[in-house]
Amino acid sequence: MTTPLTLTKTTDEQGRSVVTAVGEIDLSNSDAFAAALEDTTGPLVVDLTEVTYVDSAGMSVLFIHSERAELVVTPLLAPIIEVSGLTSMATVRGME
Template sequence: MTTPLTLTRTTDQRGRSVLKAAGEIDLSNTAAFAAALSDAEGSLVVDLTEVHYIDSAGMSVLFAHAERLELIATPLLAPILTMSGLTSMAKVHGITK
């Protein structure tokens, strides 16, 4: 069974491509998450403010694209983003390092 994940692509006020994720990112839906990241050309803002859980499979997708990502997260995700080292590879807003 696939865990519910909604992915919405928009453009922010600065004209940047934004991928908003809502729900949980885990092994059951990382293919869709990876495809959404791969479909975007150039840099990409990934809004994780409505993500309540991300497992190692989801983190591996973020790591694969880290050099071109700017993440917006909440303190809920801060421990995994920080301990994994992702905060040193990608710009991350919304958490305290």
């Protein structure tokens, strides 16, 4: 069974691709998450403000794109992002 995850792609005012995820990112849907990020070029914003859970499969996808990504998170995900080391590899907003 695939965990519910909605992915939306837009462009921000700076011309960057924005992928917004809503739901949970885990092994059952990490391929779709990876495909959404891979389907973009150049700088990337990954909006995770509506994500309630990310497992190691989802984190692996974020690591692959960390050099070009800006992550937008909530305090709920902040500990996972920080402990993983992503804060030293990608720009992360919302860690407050």
